[in-house]
Structures are given as structure tokens and as C-alpha cells.
Amino acid sequence: MTQRGTPRSGYQTNWSNTNNENIALPLKVGVGRAHAHHGEFLQGVFEGDDGRLYRGLVTLPLTSQESLATFWPDERDGIRTRPANRTKAARAAALTLEHIGIAGGGGELTIESPILIGHGYGSSTADVIASIRAVAAAAGVTLRQSTVARLAVTAEGASDAIAYSDQALLFAHREGRAIEHFGGEFPPLLVVGFRDGSGRPIDTLRMRRARYDSEEIGVFRVLRGLAYRSIKQQDPRLLGRVATMSALISQRHLPKASFSAVLDIARDHDACGVQVAHSGTLIGILLDAVAPGAAKRAAELAKKVGGVGFKGIHTFAVNAEARIIQ
Numbered sequence: 001m002t003q004r005g006t007p008r009s010g011y012q013t014n015w016s017n018t019n020n021e022n023i024a025l026p027l028k029v030g031v032g033r034a035h036a037h038h039g040e041f042l043q044g045v046f047e048g049d050d051g052r053l054y055r056g057l058v059t060l061p062l063t064s065q066e067s068l069a070t071f072w073p074d075e076r077d078g079i080r081t082r083p084a085n086r087t088k089a090a091r092a093a094a095l096t097l098e099h100i101g102i103a104g105g106g107g108e109l110t111i112e113s114p115i116l117i118g119h120g121y122g123s124s125t126a127d128v129i130a131s132i133r134a135v136a137a138a139a140g141v142t143l144r145q146s147t148v149a150r151l152a153v154t155a156e157g158a159s160d161a162i163a164y165s166d167q168a169l170l171f172a173h174r175e176g177r178a179i180e181h182f183g184g185e186f187p188p189l190l191v192v193g194f195r196d197g198s199g200r201p202i203d204t205l206r207m208r209r210a211r212y213d214s215e216e217i218g219v220f221r222v223l224r225g226l227a228y229r230s231i232k233q234q235d236p237r238l239l240g241r242v243a244t245m246s247a248l249i250s251q252r253h254l255p256k257a258s259f260s261a262v263l264d265i266a267r268d269h270d271a272c273g274v275q276v277a278h279s280g281t282l283i284g285i286l287l288d289a290v291a292p293g294a295a296k297r298a299a300e301l302a303k304k305v306g307g308v309g310f311k312g313i314h315t316f317a318v319n320a321e322a323r324i325i326q
Helices: 086-101 125-138 145-156 216-230 236-250 261-266 294-309
Strands: 012-016 024-028 030-047 052-076 076-082 108-111 169-173 177-181 189-195 273-274 282-288 311-318
Touching: 012 216, 024 216, 030 125, 030 216, 030 236, 030 294, 052 145, 052 311, 076 086, 086 108, 086 125, 086 145, 086 311, 108 125, 189 216, 216 236, 236 273, 236 282, 261 273, 282 294, 282 311, 294 311
Parallel strands: 076 108
Antiparallel strands: 012 024, 030 052, 030 273, 052 108, 052 169, 169 177, 189 282, 189 311, 273 282
């Protein structure tokens, strides 16, 4: 097996490109990264260009935490992972090798990540996308973001939009494709994030899918339009209202016991709104990052939510040149 620190630059395989030409493709040690997320601004059911309804979401990126994957190619078949239980990441690596035309390729995949599992940070998706990028880097191949997203969904059944980094888009998380690109960046925000209640992890694989009724689907249609407008107009308060309404709908399907108290705290501190992880324990209070005194208000909010017993409190910025007061 290839030893760490001494990648076998002579290890070659054949890659068939779109012109059906066989090219000798050397595999080297490849590294990939992918950041976490903090739940969603919006999640529900939305109409696609084909008129069908798709489950979709708008991801809230959390770039301060990331998964780091390193792929060490060797001549053995199959993907071995360290830690050994990262089966989704192994599947993603194998799918990536197959996609770029390396049949029967193998190697060792190491994953280092501080992202907590089962709370809505997207830990498994971060591992999967980092692994896809590591294998592509090992082959010297640049993959389109849409390809990375599709491979990720194939590997784990459902994903989120972090393959697109911090781009603002409505993403079909079970099909692995964009429903709508909003064509801009998120408005500048400070987010005071924390975990709800007991903070027990949620097994998303065993969760029942939310069954939205026709009234909720009609609301999602309106929220989609408002989310688009908030991006175009760079309006954090409008995006905060979208997030709050989506979180209120989520309460009917995955209720958070302390949600009403969080709404009261947000109103008392003139926040833009509240967002949640629709399949996790995370809650975030959203502030306009360019408003006067935003950093101070975020610090006061963090102190307040800590004083009433919430855990995992952290403040982060989204598309903002803001100072965070700890």
C-alpha cells in the first residue's frame, strides 16, 4: 500500500474521456474539503421547471467548520476509510472513481472533522463532498459543482447544497440538482446559533419525511418568491421573515420544545428572524450584520440564550465583514 508522505506518482490507470480516448491518468494523494451548514433558511416542497413538485431547501452555510478528506490511492480494490464507519464517504469515493473512468480503483480515505453528528450541521454530507473532491484531486480532475452534488446524493440518498459552497439557491436535496439559482449572495447576517432542548442527536435516516398539505405548499410558493427578492435586494429582514415562517411550518413536523421562547428572545432583541435545522436540533437567531451595534446585540443575544440553558452557542457571519464579540 502507498505509504503516507510518499505518494506513488507512477500509479496510473486509464481514463476514458467524452471523446472515448484512453488517457493514462496518474493518481496521487488527493485532498478535499467541505464546510458544514447550520440547517436551512427555507425547506419545503416546490415546483420545478417541469411542473413537478420537489422537496427542496435553501441551506445556511457554516464555513467555520469543515471536513477534511485525504485519499491515498493504492493497487488494492475497494475503499477503506479511517474512521472505519464512514460508509457513505467510501461509497462517494468509489462513485467518483467510476465517474472519472477508473474501474476497480482503490485506496485509503482518511476523514478528519470536528462537525457534530445528528444535529443538522450536515456532517455526513460534508464528509461525502470532501471525499468526492479528494478523489477528483487525486486524479487531477475538476468536477462541476452540479456533478459533485449529484454524486453526493447518489452516495447518501439525500444531501444539501454545500457542493455549491455559499451560493444562494433552492436545491432539490433528493435529486441532487438546483431547482432555482437565486443569482446572488445571501444578505449580510450575523447568526447566533445553538442547539435546542436536550440537544440529543437525531437519526435522520429513521425520520419520517414531512407530509406537507396543500396550504403549506401554497405558502412555500410565496416564501420562494420572497427568498429570491431578499437575495436580489440584499434584504436581511425579508430573508429573516422567510426563515421564521419556514421554521414555524417545521414546528408542525419536527417540533422544538423551546421554539416559542426563542421567538420571544428574537423579538426582544430586534432580530431579523429565526431559522432552524428542519431535520436537526439547531436554531439560529438572525441579525442584520450591517445594522448599527449588530456585533454588540449578537453578544447580548448569545449571553441571553446561554442564560436560559441552550447549549453549543456560537456566533458566525454570513456574507458579512463583521466583528464577532465573544
